[in-house]
Amino acid sequence: MTETTLDAPAPETRVFEADVARLLHLMVHAVYSDRDVFLRELIANAADACEKLRYETHANPSLASDDLPRITITLDADQRRLTVADNGIGMTEADMIEALGTIARSGTRAFMDKLAAAKDGESPQLIGQFGVGFYSAFMVADSVDVTSRRAGTDQAHRWSSDGLGTYSIAPVALDEAPAQGTRVVLHLKEDATQYTERFAVERIIRAQSGHVPVPITLFDKPDGEAGEVTDGSALWTRAKADITPEEYTDFYRSAAGQFDVPALTLHYRAEGKHEYTVLAFVPESRPFDLFDPDRSGRMKLYVRRVFITDEAEVLPRYLRFVRGLVDSADLPLNMSREMIQQSPLLAAITKGVTNRVLSELDKLSQSDADKYAAFWDTFGAVLKEGIYEDYGRRETLLGLARFRTTSGGDSWRSLEDYVAGMRDNQTAIYYATGPDRERLASSPQIEGFFARGLEVLLLTDPVDSFWAASGIDYEGKPFKSVTQGLADLGLIPTLDGTEGMAPAAPEADAFIAFVRQCVGDAVSDVRASDRLTTSAACLVASESGMDRQLERLLAASGQTPRGAKPVLELNPRHDLVTRLAALPDDAALKADGAHLLLDEARIADGELPEDIRAFADRLGRVLTKALG
Ligand code: ADP
Numbered sequence: 149m150t151e152t153t154l155d156a157p158a159p160e161t162r163v164f165e166a167d168v169a170r171l172l173h174l175m176v177h178a179v180y181s182d183r184d185v186f187l188r189e190l191i192a193n194a195a196d197a198c199e200k201l202r203y204e205t206h207a208n209p210s211l212a213s214d215d216l217p218r219i220t221i222t223l224d225a226d227q228r229r230l231t232v233a234d235n236g237i238g239m240t241e242a243d244m245i246e247a248l249g250t251i252a253r254s255g256t257r258a259f260m261d262k263l264a265a266a267k268d269g270e271s272p273q274l275i276g277q278f279g280v281g282f283y284s285a286f287m288v289a290d291s292v293d294v295t296s297r298r299a300g301t302d303q304a305h306r307w308s309s310d311g312l313g314t315y316s317i318a319p320v321a322l323d324e325a326p327a328q329g330t331r332v333v334l335h336l337k338e339d340a341t342q343y344t345e346r347f348a349v350e351r352i353i354r355a356q357s358g359h360v361p362v363p364i365t366l367f368d369k370p371d372g373e374a375g376e377v378t379d380g381s382a383l384w385t386r387a388k389a390d391i392t393p394e395e396y397t398d399f400y401r402s403a404a405g406q407f408d409v410p411a412l413t414l415h416y417r418a419e420g421k422h423e424y425t426v427l428a429f430v431p432e433s434r435p436f437d438l439f440d441p442d443r444s445g446r447m448k449l450y451v452r453r454v455f456i457t458d459e460a461e462v463l464p465r466y467l468r469f470v471r472g473l474v475d476s477a478d479l480p481l482n483m484s485r486e487m488i489q490q491s492p493l494l495a496a497i498t499k500g501v502t503n504r505v506l507s508e509l510d511k512l513s514q515s516d517a518d519k520y521a522a523f524w525d526t527f528g529a530v531l532k533e534g535i536y537e538d539y540g541r542r543e544t545l546l547g548l549a550r551f552r553t554t555s556g557g558d559s560w561r562s563l564e565d566y567v568a569g570m571r572d573n574q575t576a577i578y579y580a581t582g583p584d585r586e587r588l589a590s591s592p593q594i595e596g597f598f599a600r601g602l603e604v605l606l607l608t609d610p611v612d613s614f615w616a617a618s619g620i621d622y623e624g625k626p627f628k629s630v631t632q633g634l635a636d637l638g639l640i641p642t643l644d645g646t647e648g649m650a651p652a653a654p655e656a657d658a659f660i661a662f663v664r665q666c667v668g669d670a671v672s673d674v675r676a677s678d679r680l681t682t683s684a685a686c687l688v689a690s691e692s693g694m695d696r697q698l699e700r701l702l703a704a705s706g707q708t709p710r711g712a713k714p715v716l717e718l719n720p721r722h723d724l725v726t727r728l729a730a731l732p733d734d735a736a737l738k739a740d741g742a743h744l745l746l747d748e749a750r751i752a753d754g755e756l757p758e759d760i761r762a763f764a765d766r767l768g769r770v771l772t773k774a775l776g
């Protein structure tokens with residue numbers, strides 16, 4: 149797509165990647181009530197560019213300049229123009245093609261996915277929720293020019309686009325480009341003149357970007373007077389007592405790219421062996437990329453106010469919802485990111501901050517149960533990953549965990565609550581796993597536990613199947629799946645005192661042997677159950693087998709072929725079972741009954757009968773018979 153003429157290099161016109169074109173179409177046509185966010189995005193990019201330069205300067209001192217990092221915003225009402233300039237790292241031609249022609253960042257990618265799934269009319273809210281970066285400029289501009297010079301080079305380029313499918317890039321003379329960094333010029337839409345008014349723009353900057361760590365200067369017209377809107381002093385270096393909750397929230401929003409109010413704010417200075425400052429937030433709502441498998445965390449690492457990286461694993465993966473930063477006084481500035489990741493200093497910081505976050509959560513759980521419940525609702529599924537990932541903090545994490553249980557109704561129960569309510573002779577903490585709480589609570593495997601007043605944890609997050617089955621215990625009490633092995637409930641009387649274990653009719657044993665003969669291929673055993681009270685049959689995993697829900701999850705992700713066959717348990721006191729048992733062995737009805745019992749148990753587990761055709765035939769025969 150290159151056009152060339154003989155004299156000067158003509159701009160090269162390129163087509164946007166398909167997804168960018170879609171995104172831009174949305175921006176250009178956005179009827180958007182909160183278009184102000186474009187400024188936040190451009191300022192954030194400018195600040196990032198300044199911090200990247202500061203960082204690179206340590207490795208490459210020749211990049212150093214006398215200019216202090218600064219963002220300059222210039223308004224021009226006559227030309228209907230707004231310019232955001234920075235003296236940061238700048239971009240080469242290749243950088244521009246990559247950064248401004250494709251969708252590189254995962255947040256924007258996630259936004260696109262959400263958008264594809266959104267109904268008509270929902271997209272405007274989504275823009276505000278995600279913050280779509282540079283492209284948001286096209287909400288307020290008919291066209292955008294980006295002129296940039298990469299630090300350490302003597303070439304400059306201009307990127308231009310009207311956001312309608314193509315952009316162009318051409319080299320520009322150095323005197324037309326910033327001496328250092330990037331200049332973004334927005335040719336504002338007719339209905340966007342408010343962004344050339346000084347007070348309006350100042351207000352927006354203060355509200356959205358008041359705490360970016362680079363000072364921002366505003367010119368109300370090209371030859372106007374400079375006014376400093378923010379001084380770029382880092383909020384986290386100030387004393388806690390001097391910072392208002394609003395300031396924290398503003399900082400959180402601009403630094404974390406979140407739009408809610410933090411549920412928890414941690415601001416402290418660690419002293420002693422290592423010195424560092426932490427400013428961290430637990431969001432109120434789920435960040436969009438919470439379950440992105442590549443997302444390890446979003447904590448920024450600074451060294452003495454110099455931004456180093458947001459890719460260091462400052463916190464373990466199960467705390468990846470925490471946003472904020474750590475500013476270390478001890479880490480050397482000239483370390484590579486890889487060296488930082490391996491440094492024992494970072495390990496010490498990780499340990500300290502992790503412990504602190506967990507202890508703050510613990511405090512919250514004791515001081516404000518409702519707020520903690522809201523936190524747990526939002527992030528519990530992530531925190532639970534730590535139960536099997538972080539062996540050393542397992543007790544702590546189990547202590548923080550909250551559960552829906554058969555006795556808790558809609559309220560959250562802790563394991564402490566659970567243990568306090570254990571019955572005499574109860575030795576294990578019982579749980580059931582599955583995607584649906586209601587169905588779990590009404591599953592046949594749970595009946596015998598209900599009848600004995602034994603509380604069962606109803607675990608519905610996929611991660612539960614993993615930690616619960618990992619052989620751990622809480623205060624010496626092992627976790628035991630209600631769908632695995634023998635229930636061993638004989639020592640615990642039922643609540644109504646009937647023991648539930650009225651001796652089974654002598655025919656029961658013979659019938660069980662008969663069923664084993666009929667369906668023996670599909671199951672590893674058939675036996676009498678003490679976990680059933682009102683249902684006739686259920687399936688459980690054998691004592692040594694894998695929990696059935698875990699097996700289903702693994703099979704669904706293609707990890708392991710479904711191996712061990714389940715055990716079919718029959719309720720020998722159930723009317724249906726006793727009556728089937730009383731039939732002579734050669735009655736066709738008896739064999740149909742045996743198969744239907746197995747199918748019934750499969751259906752109760754949310755599965756299909758193994759042979760649907762045979763199932764339908766049997767059901768038909770039995771019904772016909774019943775109808776006489
Ligand atoms: P993000 O900032 O999350 O990466 P953006 O859409 O805001 O996404 O920006 C895309 C990329 O464009 C940035 O990652 C950066 O590489 C580049 N970029 C944008 N603005 C600037 C700037 N002022 N200076 C240098 N690079 C920039």
Ligand code: MG
Pocket residue numbers: 189192193281282
């Ligand atoms: Mg950005």
